[in-house]
Amino acid sequence: MVRVRSRAEDVVAANAEDVLRYLRRRAEDDDAADLLAETLTTAWRRAAMMPADPVEARMWLFGVAHRTLLNHQRGARRRLRLADRLRDVLATTGHAPPADSGVEVRDAVSRLDPDLAELVRLVHWEGFTLAQVAEVVGMPASTVRNRYQRAKQELREALQAPAASLRE
Structure with missing residues:
Protein backbone atom coordinates (compact mmCIF):
# COMPACT_ATOMS: atom_id res chain seq x y z
CA MET A 1 0.00 0.00 0.00
CA THR A 93 -47.07 32.96 -10.13
CA GLY A 94 -47.86 36.61 -9.57
CA HIS A 95 -45.77 39.11 -7.77
CA ALA A 96 -44.39 39.34 -4.27
CA PRO A 97 -46.31 41.45 -1.77
CA PRO A 98 -45.12 45.01 -1.25
CA ALA A 99 -41.96 45.31 0.84
CA ASP A 100 -43.81 47.01 3.67
CA SER A 101 -46.60 44.41 3.75
CA GLY A 102 -46.57 42.65 7.13
CA VAL A 103 -43.54 44.56 8.37
CA GLU A 104 -44.99 44.75 11.90
CA VAL A 105 -45.42 40.98 12.03
CA ARG A 106 -41.94 40.30 10.62
CA ASP A 107 -40.49 42.73 13.16
CA ALA A 108 -42.38 41.06 16.02
CA VAL A 109 -41.25 37.60 14.87
CA SER A 110 -37.63 38.78 14.68
CA ARG A 111 -37.81 39.95 18.31
CA LEU A 112 -38.86 36.49 19.53
CA ASP A 113 -36.36 34.05 20.97
CA PRO A 114 -34.67 32.55 17.86
CA ASP A 115 -36.02 29.04 18.58
CA LEU A 116 -39.58 30.35 18.92
CA ALA A 117 -39.22 32.51 15.82
CA GLU A 118 -38.11 29.49 13.80
CA LEU A 119 -41.21 27.56 14.86
CA VAL A 120 -43.45 30.44 13.75
CA ARG A 121 -41.62 30.74 10.43
CA LEU A 122 -41.81 27.03 9.74
CA VAL A 123 -45.55 26.95 10.42
CA HIS A 124 -46.63 30.21 8.80
CA TRP A 125 -44.03 30.87 6.11
CA GLU A 126 -43.10 27.33 5.07
CA GLY A 127 -46.54 25.77 5.62
CA PHE A 128 -45.54 22.88 7.88
CA THR A 129 -47.85 21.37 10.47
CA LEU A 130 -46.69 21.29 14.09
CA ALA A 131 -46.03 17.55 13.77
CA GLN A 132 -43.85 18.20 10.71
CA VAL A 133 -42.06 21.05 12.49
CA ALA A 134 -41.29 18.67 15.36
CA GLU A 135 -39.64 16.31 12.89
CA VAL A 136 -37.72 19.10 11.15
CA VAL A 137 -36.29 20.57 14.35
CA GLY A 138 -35.85 17.20 16.08
CA MET A 139 -38.06 17.87 19.11
CA PRO A 140 -40.99 15.98 20.60
CA ALA A 141 -44.31 17.17 19.16
CA SER A 142 -45.59 18.12 22.62
CA THR A 143 -42.59 20.41 23.16
CA VAL A 144 -43.15 22.05 19.79
CA ARG A 145 -46.86 22.58 20.55
CA ASN A 146 -46.06 24.19 23.92
CA ARG A 147 -43.35 26.44 22.47
CA TYR A 148 -45.56 27.40 19.54
CA GLN A 149 -48.34 28.41 21.93
CA ARG A 150 -45.84 30.54 23.86
CA ALA A 151 -44.61 32.11 20.62
CA LYS A 152 -48.17 32.96 19.56
CA GLN A 153 -48.86 34.58 22.95
CA GLU A 154 -45.66 36.64 22.78
CA LEU A 155 -46.54 37.73 19.24
CA ARG A 156 -50.05 38.75 20.30
CA GLU A 157 -48.60 40.85 23.09
CA ALA A 158 -45.96 42.41 20.85
CA LEU A 159 -48.53 43.29 18.17
CA GLN A 160 -51.05 44.70 20.66
CA ALA A 161 -48.49 46.90 22.41
CA PRO A 162 -48.08 49.38 19.48
CA ALA A 163 -51.86 49.56 19.01
CA ALA A 164 -52.38 50.29 22.72
CA SER A 165 -49.77 53.04 22.66
CA LEU A 166 -51.53 54.65 19.65
CA ARG A 167 -54.84 54.80 21.56
CA GLU A 168 -53.27 56.61 24.50
Whole structure:
Protein backbone atom coordinates (compact mmCIF):
# COMPACT_ATOMS: atom_id res chain seq x y z
CA MET A 1 0.00 0.00 0.00
CA VAL A 2 2.87 2.39 0.76
CA ARG A 3 4.32 1.68 -2.67
CA VAL A 4 0.98 2.44 -4.34
CA ARG A 5 0.69 5.76 -2.51
CA SER A 6 4.28 6.66 -3.32
CA ARG A 7 3.68 5.91 -7.02
CA ALA A 8 0.45 7.94 -6.94
CA GLU A 9 2.28 10.86 -5.33
CA ASP A 10 4.96 10.69 -8.03
CA VAL A 11 2.39 10.60 -10.85
CA VAL A 12 0.43 13.50 -9.36
CA ALA A 13 3.56 15.58 -8.76
CA ALA A 14 4.74 15.01 -12.32
CA ASN A 15 1.36 15.75 -13.96
CA ALA A 16 -0.68 18.08 -11.74
CA GLU A 17 0.35 21.26 -13.60
CA ASP A 18 -0.49 19.68 -16.95
CA VAL A 19 -3.86 18.48 -15.67
CA LEU A 20 -4.59 21.97 -14.33
CA ARG A 21 -3.78 23.48 -17.74
CA TYR A 22 -6.05 20.88 -19.36
CA LEU A 23 -8.90 21.85 -17.03
CA ARG A 24 -8.30 25.59 -17.41
CA ARG A 25 -8.64 25.31 -21.18
CA ARG A 26 -12.04 23.67 -20.74
CA ALA A 27 -13.53 25.39 -17.68
CA GLU A 28 -13.54 28.75 -15.94
CA ASP A 29 -10.36 29.47 -13.94
CA ASP A 30 -12.27 29.39 -10.65
CA ASP A 31 -13.77 26.03 -11.53
CA ALA A 32 -10.48 24.60 -12.81
CA ALA A 33 -8.85 24.66 -9.38
CA ASP A 34 -11.86 22.91 -7.83
CA LEU A 35 -11.89 20.38 -10.66
CA LEU A 36 -8.19 19.68 -10.11
CA ALA A 37 -8.82 19.09 -6.42
CA GLU A 38 -11.68 16.73 -7.24
CA THR A 39 -9.55 14.94 -9.84
CA LEU A 40 -6.67 14.45 -7.43
CA THR A 41 -9.02 13.29 -4.67
CA THR A 42 -10.50 10.69 -7.01
CA ALA A 43 -7.05 9.63 -8.17
CA TRP A 44 -5.89 9.26 -4.58
CA ARG A 45 -8.95 7.17 -3.64
CA ARG A 46 -8.35 4.92 -6.65
CA ALA A 47 -4.56 4.86 -6.48
CA ALA A 48 -4.55 1.07 -6.50
CA MET A 49 -6.09 1.20 -10.00
CA MET A 50 -3.37 3.52 -11.33
CA PRO A 51 -1.19 1.77 -13.93
CA ALA A 52 2.44 1.17 -13.01
CA ASP A 53 3.78 2.49 -16.31
CA PRO A 54 4.33 6.29 -16.03
CA VAL A 55 2.88 7.03 -19.50
CA GLU A 56 -0.21 4.91 -18.83
CA ALA A 57 -0.54 6.47 -15.37
CA ARG A 58 -0.48 9.92 -16.95
CA MET A 59 -3.18 8.89 -19.42
CA TRP A 60 -5.20 7.38 -16.56
CA LEU A 61 -4.93 10.64 -14.57
CA PHE A 62 -6.11 12.65 -17.59
CA GLY A 63 -9.00 10.18 -17.95
CA VAL A 64 -9.99 10.89 -14.35
CA ALA A 65 -9.78 14.63 -15.09
CA HIS A 66 -11.86 14.19 -18.24
CA ARG A 67 -14.64 12.34 -16.38
CA THR A 68 -14.54 14.91 -13.57
CA LEU A 69 -14.94 17.68 -16.15
CA LEU A 70 -17.85 15.88 -17.83
CA ASN A 71 -19.61 15.51 -14.46
CA HIS A 72 -19.05 19.21 -13.78
CA GLN A 73 -20.47 20.18 -17.18
CA ARG A 74 -23.53 17.98 -16.69
CA GLY A 75 -24.12 19.58 -13.29
CA ALA A 76 -23.81 23.07 -14.77
CA ARG A 77 -26.35 22.22 -17.47
CA ARG A 78 -28.75 20.84 -14.83
CA ARG A 79 -28.38 24.02 -12.76
CA LEU A 80 -29.11 26.18 -15.82
CA ARG A 81 -32.20 24.14 -16.70
CA LEU A 82 -33.40 24.39 -13.10
CA ALA A 83 -32.83 28.15 -13.06
CA ASP A 84 -34.81 28.45 -16.33
CA ARG A 85 -37.70 26.42 -14.88
CA LEU A 86 -37.62 28.51 -11.71
CA ARG A 87 -37.75 31.73 -13.75
CA ASP A 88 -40.74 30.35 -15.66
CA VAL A 89 -42.55 29.45 -12.43
CA LEU A 90 -41.83 32.82 -10.87
CA ALA A 91 -43.03 34.62 -14.00
CA THR A 92 -46.38 32.82 -13.87
CA THR A 93 -47.07 32.96 -10.13
CA GLY A 94 -47.86 36.61 -9.57
CA HIS A 95 -45.77 39.11 -7.77
CA ALA A 96 -44.39 39.34 -4.27
CA PRO A 97 -46.31 41.45 -1.77
CA PRO A 98 -45.12 45.01 -1.25
CA ALA A 99 -41.96 45.31 0.84
CA ASP A 100 -43.81 47.01 3.67
CA SER A 101 -46.60 44.41 3.75
CA GLY A 102 -46.57 42.65 7.13
CA VAL A 103 -43.54 44.56 8.37
CA GLU A 104 -44.99 44.75 11.90
CA VAL A 105 -45.42 40.98 12.03
CA ARG A 106 -41.94 40.30 10.62
CA ASP A 107 -40.49 42.73 13.16
CA ALA A 108 -42.38 41.06 16.02
CA VAL A 109 -41.25 37.60 14.87
CA SER A 110 -37.63 38.78 14.68
CA ARG A 111 -37.81 39.95 18.31
CA LEU A 112 -38.86 36.49 19.53
CA ASP A 113 -36.36 34.05 20.97
CA PRO A 114 -34.67 32.55 17.86
CA ASP A 115 -36.02 29.04 18.58
CA LEU A 116 -39.58 30.35 18.92
CA ALA A 117 -39.22 32.51 15.82
CA GLU A 118 -38.11 29.49 13.80
CA LEU A 119 -41.21 27.56 14.86
CA VAL A 120 -43.45 30.44 13.75
CA ARG A 121 -41.62 30.74 10.43
CA LEU A 122 -41.81 27.03 9.74
CA VAL A 123 -45.55 26.95 10.42
CA HIS A 124 -46.63 30.21 8.80
CA TRP A 125 -44.03 30.87 6.11
CA GLU A 126 -43.10 27.33 5.07
CA GLY A 127 -46.54 25.77 5.62
CA PHE A 128 -45.54 22.88 7.88
CA THR A 129 -47.85 21.37 10.47
CA LEU A 130 -46.69 21.29 14.09
CA ALA A 131 -46.03 17.55 13.77
CA GLN A 132 -43.85 18.20 10.71
CA VAL A 133 -42.06 21.05 12.49
CA ALA A 134 -41.29 18.67 15.36
CA GLU A 135 -39.64 16.31 12.89
CA VAL A 136 -37.72 19.10 11.15
CA VAL A 137 -36.29 20.57 14.35
CA GLY A 138 -35.85 17.20 16.08
CA MET A 139 -38.06 17.87 19.11
CA PRO A 140 -40.99 15.98 20.60
CA ALA A 141 -44.31 17.17 19.16
CA SER A 142 -45.59 18.12 22.62
CA THR A 143 -42.59 20.41 23.16
CA VAL A 144 -43.15 22.05 19.79
CA ARG A 145 -46.86 22.58 20.55
CA ASN A 146 -46.06 24.19 23.92
CA ARG A 147 -43.35 26.44 22.47
CA TYR A 148 -45.56 27.40 19.54
CA GLN A 149 -48.34 28.41 21.93
CA ARG A 150 -45.84 30.54 23.86
CA ALA A 151 -44.61 32.11 20.62
CA LYS A 152 -48.17 32.96 19.56
CA GLN A 153 -48.86 34.58 22.95
CA GLU A 154 -45.66 36.64 22.78
CA LEU A 155 -46.54 37.73 19.24
CA ARG A 156 -50.05 38.75 20.30
CA GLU A 157 -48.60 40.85 23.09
CA ALA A 158 -45.96 42.41 20.85
CA LEU A 159 -48.53 43.29 18.17
CA GLN A 160 -51.05 44.70 20.66
CA ALA A 161 -48.49 46.90 22.41
CA PRO A 162 -48.08 49.38 19.48
CA ALA A 163 -51.86 49.56 19.01
CA ALA A 164 -52.38 50.29 22.72
CA SER A 165 -49.77 53.04 22.66
CA LEU A 166 -51.53 54.65 19.65
CA ARG A 167 -54.84 54.80 21.56
CA GLU A 168 -53.27 56.61 24.50
